[in-house]
Amino acid sequence: MTYDPNVPDVNNSPAVSQPKLLINSGQLDTVFNVDHYKFSDSSGDAGKHRKVTFFRQSQGTIDNLTVGADEVAWYSKASGGQTEIFGKNAAGTEYQVTKDGAIYTGLRPVAAVNFDESNTIYSSFNVASVAKQSGQNYIITFTNPITPDNNYFWTVSGMGSNSPSPLPGTGEVTPAVNYDDSVKTTAIYVSFLRILNLVRGSVICWRVQ
Amino acid sequence: MTYNPNIPVFSNYVTLDIVRMKRNSQIIDQVFRQNHTTWNSSLPQYGKHGIVTFKEQSSDPATGATETALYAKDDSGTEKLYARQDASGDVYKVFSTPYFGTHIKLEAYVFFDRSANIISQSPNIDSVTQPDDTLAEYIVNFVPALSTADFFWTVEGMKGSAAQPSDANMVQPTIKSAATWGASVTTSAVRFAWQNEIDGSVGLAASTNVTLIKIYTVA
Numbered sequence: 001m002t003y004d005p006n007v008p009d010v011n012n013s014p015a016v017s018q019p020k021l022l023i024n025s026g027q028l029d030t031v032f033n034v035d036h037y038k039f040s041d042s043s044g045d046a047g048k049h050r051k052v053t054f055f056r057q058s059q060g061t062i063d064n065l066t067v068g069a070d071e072v073a074w075y076s077k078a079s080g081g082q083t084e085i086f087g088k089n090a091a092g093t094e095y096q097v098t099k100d101g102a103i104y105t106g107l108r109p110v111a112a113v114n115f116d117e118s119n120t121i122y123s124s125f126n127v128a129s130v131a132k133q134s135g136q137n138y139i140i141t142f143t144n145p146i147t148p149d150n151n152y153f154w155t156v157s158g159m160g161s162n163s164p165s166p167l168p169g170t171g172e173v174t175p176a177v178n179y180d181d182s183v184k185t186t187a188i189y190v191s192f193l194r195i196l197n198l199v200r201g202s203v204i205c206w207r208v209q
Numbered sequence: 210m211t212y213n214p215n216i217p218v219f220s221n222y223v224t225l226d227i228v229r230m231k232r233n234s235q236i237i238d239q240v241f242r243q244n245h246t247t248w249n250s251s252l253p254q255y256g257k258h259g260i261v262t263f264k265e266q267s268s269d270p271a272t273g274a275t276e277t278a279l280y281a282k283d284d285s286g287t288e289k290l291y292a293r294q295d296a297s298g299d300v301y302k303v304f305s306t307p308y309f310g311t312h313i314k315l316e317a318y319v320f321f322d323r324s325a326n327i328i329s330q331s332p333n334i335d336s337v338t339q340p341d342d343t344l345a346e347y348i349v350n351f352v353p354a355l356s357t358a359d360f361f362w363t364v365e366g367m368k369g370s371a372a373q374p375s376d377a378n379m380v381q382p383t384i385k386s387a388a389t390w391g392a393s394v395t396t397s398a399v400r401f402a403w404q405n406e407i408d409g410s411v412g413l414a415a416s417t418n419v420t421l422i423k424i425y426t427v428a
Contacts, residue, residue: 014223021217025233029214037264039212039233039240046212046236047243048262051270051280068253076277083277083295098277098292101299102311109313112361112425116390122359125312125427155363159384159393166386166409168402194380194406200390202361204313204425 003027056083067092099209107153110146111188111205117198130201136192137174140203145185153206154183156190161197169195171203212236269293269300279303302428314428316356319349320421323369323414345403345414346385349422354396361425364401369418380406382420399424 001023008017029038035053037045054076067073067090074087074097084104085097096104113127115138121130128143146152158169174189176182182189188205192198212233217226238248244262246254263281265288272278274296281288290304302310320329325339325347335352366382385402386409387393393400401422403412 014217015219018217018219018226021230022215025216025230026214028237029212036244039237040214042211045264047240047245048264049244049280050264050266051278052261052263053270053272053276053278055273056275071254071257076275078275082297083275085277085279085292098294098301098303101294101297101301103301103303103309105309105311109311109425112313112427114359114361123357123361123427157362157364157383159390160386160404160409162386162388162409166404168380168383168386168404168406168409170380170383170406195386199387200384200394202363204361204363 001027003031054083054085062086062088062094102209104209106209107206108209109204110152110207111140111142111203113140113201113203115140115201117201122200136195136198138190138201139187140190141187142185146205146207147185150180150183150185152183154188155202155204157202158192158195159199159201160192160195161199164196167195169198169201171201210236212240263288263290272296272298310428312428313361313425315423316360316426317349317351317424318422320419321347322419323417328419339414343414345382345412345417345420347401347420348398349401350398351396355424356396356426358390358394358396363421363423365421366403367418367420369416380404382417385411 003024004020007020007024029040032038035049035051037048037050039046057075057077059077062077065073065088067088069090072087072089074085076083076085084099086094087097088094098104102108111126113124113130114122115130117132119130119132121127126143127140129141131139133139154173156171156173158171160167160169169192171190171192174182174191190203210232213229216229241248244258244260246257246259249255265281265283270278270280270293272293272295276295278293279290281290289302291300292303293300304310317331317333319327319334319337321327321337325337327337333351333353335350338348340346364382382401382403385393385400386404403417405412
């Protein structure tokens with residue numbers, strides 16, 4: 001049963017067209033109901049979206065897509081083995097909206113933590129624990145390892161105490177002979193080397209998408 | 210008046226069903242315009258979307274092997290936009306209103322010069338003040354207040370060309386050292402300073418050029 005755009009036919013009797021028109025009435029409601037609240041919805045939501053499903057478009061279709069001066073178009077196409085959402089503006093510029101299960105921002109935060117020297121975590125994302133070592137050295141362990149490698153970006157910031165002296169809590173990745181000793185996929189080692197007391201530390205890790 | 214998908218009926222008079230079919234036609238036109246432009250194919254925008262309103266869904270939708278779906282669902286009492294990606298079934302937040310769902314969000318930033326003149330800022334920066342004109346200590350004031358004082362931050366600076374004796378020890382600016390977090394940080398103001406790494410004294414404003422502060426919170 002599919003929608004027939006060619007009924008009723010002027011040469012048919014109403015009795016012939018009736019079952020075809022009935023199918024069309026039902027199909028309009030059924031097909032529209034896939035992504036929308038159907039025409040026969042009586043809740044007041046008829047016409048609104050349940051979801052917007054983007055069926056993968058071919059590159060040829062996208063190449064031929066013209067976006068009007070006052071329009072923005074979103075669509076999906078194959079990218080990196082997955083179906084990703086892209087957008088195109090009136091100038092024909094294409095931009096990627098999603099990538100690998102996340103919004104595409106080019107540089108994506110993968111871990112962040114606000115903590116103090118008693119290992120208390122005040123706010124975090126993808127951080128399982130903070131463990132103070134000797135001095136002002138800390139191990140920040142991630143909940144989920146950062147993939148695919150440890151070549152991610154980081155920022156380490158701190159706030160020092162005013163006692164015994166008001167030294168700034170400048171942070172850094174813990175100095176080491178090898179990069180891999182301090183920056184790992186499962187953890188990052190950070191230090192606040194010039195202070196005796198750390199009031200708060202902040203670590204943010206980023207990864208290129 | 211709602212759409213009736215069960216007409217025409219074989220046993221009805223044509224004149225009776227014509228009235229109902231006309232009503233269906235009018236409802237189709239009216240309902241389609243909720244989020245789309247028009248059925249009128251004489252207009253260039255026919256069939257396209259005007260807005261897309263997402264009604265909250267109770268569960269994640271199924272997606273086929275070559276499909277990605279956008280939809281809204283409840284997240285701690287607020288509808289947020291989500292995406293589900295083809296056969297992998299990955300579900301992720303697109304918007305954590307009013308920010309993109311990137312796990313953490315840039316909630317505030319400000320870029321200012323040695324005299325606390327703002328060069329660039331986020332909308333929630335009310336002002337940058339300087340308790341002492343000669344010193345590189347700055348208070349950044351937020352309106353509206355930050356969503357939390359337990360934020361993540363970066364502070365970066367560029368020194369000025371004017372040297373001072375302790376310049377070699379003047380590290381990059383930080384949140385100003387204090388006995389407690391609350392002494393320098395509240396949701397409405399944060400105190401920053403360029404501090405000397407040897408004695409903790411605040412550096413001279415004249416020895417700095419610009420300061421860039423970014424504050425992130427969990428999205």
